[in-house]
Amino acid sequence: xxxxxxxxxxxxxxxxxxxxxxxxxxxxxxxxxxxxxxxxxxxxxxxxxxxxxxxxxxxxxxxxxxxxxxxxxxxxxxxxxxxxxxxxxxxxxxxxxxxxxxxxxxxxxxxxxxxxxxxxxxxxxxxxxxxxxxxxxxxxxxxxxxxxxxxxxxxxxxxxxxxxxxxxxxxxxxxxxxxxxxxxxxxxxxxxxxxxxxxxxxxxxxxxxxxxxxxxxxxxxxxxxxxxxxxxxxxxxxxxxxxxxxxxxxxxxxxxxxxxxxxxxxxxxxxxxxxxxxxxxxxxxxxxxxxxxxxxxxxxxxxxxxxxxxxxxxxxxxxxxxxxxxxxxxxxxxxxxxxxxxxxxxxxxxxxxxxxxxxxxxxxxxxxxxxxxxxxxxxxxxxxxxxxxxxxxxxxxxxxxxxxxxxxxxxxxxxxxxxx
Amino acid sequence: xxxxxxxxxxxxxxxxxxxxxxxxxxxxxxxxxxxxxxxxxxxxxxxxxxxxxxxxxxxxxxxxxxxxxxxxxxxxxxxxxxxxxxxxxxxxxxxxxxxxxxxxxxxxxxxxxxxxxxxxxxxxxxxxxxxxxxxxxxxxxxxxxxxxxxxxxxxxxxxxxxxxxxxxxxxxxxxxxxxxxxxxxxxxxxxxxxxxxxxxxxxxxxxxxxxxxxxxxxxxxxxxxxxxxxxxxxxxxxxxxxxxxxxxxxxxxxxxxxxxxxxxxxxxxxxxxxxxxxxxxxxxxxxxxxxxxxxxxxxxxxxxxxxxxxxxxxxxxxxxxxxxxxxxxxxxxxxxxxxxxxxxxxxxxxxxxxxxxxxxxxxxxxxxxxxxxxxxxxxxxxxxxxxxxxxxxxxxxxxxxxxxxxxxxxxxxxxxxxxx
Numbered sequence: 001x002x003x004x005x006x007x008x009x010x011x012x013x014x015x016x017x018x019x020x021x022x023x024x025x026x027x028x029x030x031x032x033x034x035x036x037x038x039x040x041x042x043x044x045x046x047x048x049x050x051x052x053x054x055x056x057x058x059x060x061x062x063x064x065x066x067x068x069x070x071x072x073x074x075x076x077x078x079x080x081x082x083x084x085x086x087x088x089x090x091x092x093x094x095x096x097x098x099x100x101x102x103x104x105x106x107x108x109x110x111x112x113x114x115x116x117x118x119x120x121x122x123x124x125x126x127x128x129x130x131x132x133x134x135x136x137x138x139x140x141x142x143x144x145x146x147x148x149x150x151x152x153x154x155x156x157x158x159x160x161x162x163x164x165x166x167x168x169x170x171x172x173x174x175x176x177x178x179x180x181x182x183x184x185x186x187x188x189x190x191x192x193x194x195x196x197x198x199x200x201x202x203x204x205x206x207x208x209x210x211x212x213x214x215x216x217x218x219x220x221x222x223x224x225x226x227x228x229x230x231x232x233x234x235x236x237x238x239x240x241x242x243x244x245x246x247x248x249x250x251x252x253x254x255x256x257x258x259x260x261x262x263x264x265x266x267x268x269x270x271x272x273x274x275x276x277x278x279x280x281x282x283x284x285x286x287x288x289x290x291x292x293x294x295x296x297x298x299x300x301x302x303x304x305x306x307x308x309x310x311x312x313x314x315x316x317x318x319x320x321x322x323x324x325x326x327x328x329x330x331x332x333x334x335x336x337x338x339x340x341x342x343x344x345x346x347x348x349x350x351x352x353x354x355x356x357x358x359x360x361x362x363x364x365x366x367x368x369x370x371x372x373x374x375x376x377x378x379x380x381x382x383x384x385x386x387x388x389x390x391x392x393x394x395x396x397x398x399x400x401x402x403x404x405x406x407x408x409x410x411x412x413x414x415x416x417x418x419x420x
Numbered sequence: 421x422x423x424x425x426x427x428x429x430x431x432x433x434x435x436x437x438x439x440x441x442x443x444x445x446x447x448x449x450x451x452x453x454x455x456x457x458x459x460x461x462x463x464x465x466x467x468x469x470x471x472x473x474x475x476x477x478x479x480x481x482x483x484x485x486x487x488x489x490x491x492x493x494x495x496x497x498x499x500x501x502x503x504x505x506x507x508x509x510x511x512x513x514x515x516x517x518x519x520x521x522x523x524x525x526x527x528x529x530x531x532x533x534x535x536x537x538x539x540x541x542x543x544x545x546x547x548x549x550x551x552x553x554x555x556x557x558x559x560x561x562x563x564x565x566x567x568x569x570x571x572x573x574x575x576x577x578x579x580x581x582x583x584x585x586x587x588x589x590x591x592x593x594x595x596x597x598x599x600x601x602x603x604x605x606x607x608x609x610x611x612x613x614x615x616x617x618x619x620x621x622x623x624x625x626x627x628x629x630x631x632x633x634x635x636x637x638x639x640x641x642x643x644x645x646x647x648x649x650x651x652x653x654x655x656x657x658x659x660x661x662x663x664x665x666x667x668x669x670x671x672x673x674x675x676x677x678x679x680x681x682x683x684x685x686x687x688x689x690x691x692x693x694x695x696x697x698x699x700x701x702x703x704x705x706x707x708x709x710x711x712x713x714x715x716x717x718x719x720x721x722x723x724x725x726x727x728x729x730x731x732x733x734x735x736x737x738x739x740x741x742x743x744x745x746x747x748x749x750x751x752x753x754x755x756x757x758x759x760x761x762x763x764x765x766x767x768x769x770x771x772x773x774x775x776x777x778x779x780x781x782x783x784x785x786x787x788x789x790x791x792x793x794x795x796x797x798x799x800x801x802x803x804x805x806x807x808x809x810x811x812x813x814x815x816x817x818x819x820x821x822x823x824x825x826x827x828x829x830x831x832x833x834x835x836x837x838x839x840x
Contacts, residue, residue, distance in 0.1 A: 016476040053496070054500065057436055057500050057503045057504050061503040061506075062506050065503050065506070065514060068514050069495070069500060076473070076489050079474070079486070079488035080477045080485075082482065082484075083477045083478040083481040083482060084478060087478040094485060143519060143540075145519075
């Protein structure tokens with residue numbers, strides 16, 4: 001049984017007309033000979049409407065009840081899509097996260113998928129019925145409804161693809177695929193025909209918003225092939241494949257940026273063991289995620305410790321650090337929230353030297369000062385002043401020739417390309 | 421454990437403000453020392469909005485998927501009410517029909533409650549948590565979501581009251597209680613302080629729309645005491661009690677009417693055994709409910725057979741009968757859909773003679789011709805021309821002195837009055 005997962009986001013099911021279009025897309029896949037499981041988000045705007053309603057009732061609604069309310073959005077769209085499919089003469093059945101069931105961790109609002117029961121879905125698929133599953137939601141061991149966090153429908157789709165050993169997980173979006181850069185900044189940004197899961201992971205964590213990062217993690221961990229496609233245009237989209245399927249490795253795959261971070265520096269920290277845990281312990285206790293950490297080699301056994309946090313946590317982090325500074329004998333704490341992170345991502349970096357050098361030169365030529373640098377095997381990130389973000393992204397996109405097509409491989413259908 | 425069920429309809433939860441008002445009402449009952457299970461409908465207009473959405477997708481949506489879509493309405497309100505209760509410092513938990521679970525028959529759109537699992541509810545009540553259950557919905561043996569039909573939240577509430585041996589089931593409505601007649605027709609219609617379940621059953625089936633008829637049947641069958649109250653005004657409402665609790669029995673409790681029926685007459689039917697089943701067999705096969713049936717004693721071994729059906733089934737019934745008429749050797753079929761049924765209901769009829777005589781005299785004095793008569797132990801119904809319905813109802817309400825208060829018993833709290 002060749003199973004294909006097709007996931008459609010809120011903008012693809014925002015109106016009755018769009019739901020009809022989704023039905024036609026699903027029917028095409030069925031007619032291509034596949035068994036199809038559809039994953040849907042709520043109609044565009046609906047989740048926000050429900051959250052607003054909840055906040056009108058209570059400034060801090062309980063997360064359990066918020067999940068009960070929010071999860072109704074997808075329940076409406078799955079029912080409507082089944083009606084559209086049945087109207088066209090196809091057998092279809094909808095299932096909520098609780099009905100599948102999609103077992104998750106207990107944490108409301110950002111639960112993690114732990115197990116998917118395949119029986120109901122497989123027996124429906126075997127009898128030729130299209131299965132339509134509510135994205136974004138599951139059920140925990142208490143039998144309570146949970147949700148997976150913003151963009152969680154992507155995770156539902158990829159997790160279903162892994163559980164059902166699907167040939168491919170198609171994610172339909174309102175863009176044409178994964179781009180080399182944000183097209184609002186780089187007008188000649190190009191749709192990538194291929195990207196590795198590892199690169200996609202780095203791009204997502206660097207600010208690219210095509211897929212929920214946990215969905216990409218899932219795909220990476222379980223080797224699920226993802227195909228990012230447009231809901232509205234018949235384009236070939238982007239294949240997210242495991243690395244060995246790549247025919248050619250360009251140096252750089254894309255440029256990402258993130259303007260949602262803030263930077264904090266503790267000056268003249270005594271350079272002795274245990275200091276880092278004294279600083280980051282209280283930060284972690286406050287549930288604040290730290291992104292980049294840089295510690296410069298200092299003079300006189302003193303060092304400057306700099307790190308970045310989510311911008312919404314900037315004031316909170318400053319407050320916590322002010323308590324710590326005297327305890328660890330440091331001099332002062334300074335911070336800035338007008339910063340941006342620009343990242344270059346590409347598996348080709350491994351075999352191509354000089355990427356970092358080129359990046360620093362290009363930014364210097366534009367007069368952009370680099371405040372922090374962090375590197376991984378397939379990514380280089382720099383922190384610059386926020387006002388330079390567009391200029392920096394454009395200059396790098398151009399310098400690495402990202403608008404030129406490097407590959408010419410055409411897809412010949414999910415099965416032949418993806419079957420592992 | 422003294423359990424009280426409190427049910428609020430769509431007009432009582434139509435806005436955030438009204439949900440807050442419901443929370444306050446529930447809290448008052450908790451502070452009175454009761455364990456409370458709340459049953460809610462969807463926000464006013466929401467179920468219709470969802471049905472319209474479904475009909476935009478498909479002219480004949482499958483009932484399974486329609487139930488999936490419709491059942492989201494109550495899921496939103498139960499979550500919101502829990503948030504409001506928690507905001508005020510009370511512990512509360514919401515459950516959908518599937519979560520309780522409320523087991524129903526398989527028929528979508530008008531499923532019947534078969535079994536309610538009490539465990540989750542009781543353990544919550546024992547720990548002092550307010551339980552908020554979605555009305556109108558359940559789950560069938562396939563694990564599919566079902567709905568109970570219009571007004572089904574009343575049935576959910578009464579069924580829960582029966583399953584949990586609740587002291588009372590309070591139904592909050594947008595009226596002050598059960599009235600002696602429709603106040604739009606009879607301005608001096610009076611709120612009844614008491615009515616028997618049997619009378620309520622006859623009133624409901626005669627057109628009074630305070631409670632879903634299946635809820636009344638449930639209350640009658642299981643001896644559940646119901647208290648009909650206003651959501652908006654602090655009035656004493658109507659107690660629906662078992663007959664033995666009545667201190668006094670007025671002759672007549674109320675006047676009901678129904679303008680949703682149509683009348684069909686088969687003329688000159690040969691008066692021999694088996695004719696009735698030949699007529700009503702095909703009618704029943706077409707899922708058409710027959711209300712009144714009158715067969716006059718005829719001459720020459722011939723008789724006229726008249727019956728009423730729901731007005732929406734009038735044309736359909738006529739079509740079916742035209743096929744039957746030649747088969748049974750009858751002469752002709754005539755019908756009218758401009759009729760109305762007026763019913764007098766009251767357990768006092770049993771011991772007071774002359775009610776029917778008075779009724780016929782009053783209608784005759786107003787010049788209203790009676791087309792059909794049907795009686796039960798506690799009800800007399802007549803069919804008249806539709807244009808006379810207001811005149812007839814007003815005249816009867818006045819003739820039987822229904823605007824005058826007959827009882828003066830005050831309720832002293834649900835427990836003392838209702839505990840069986």
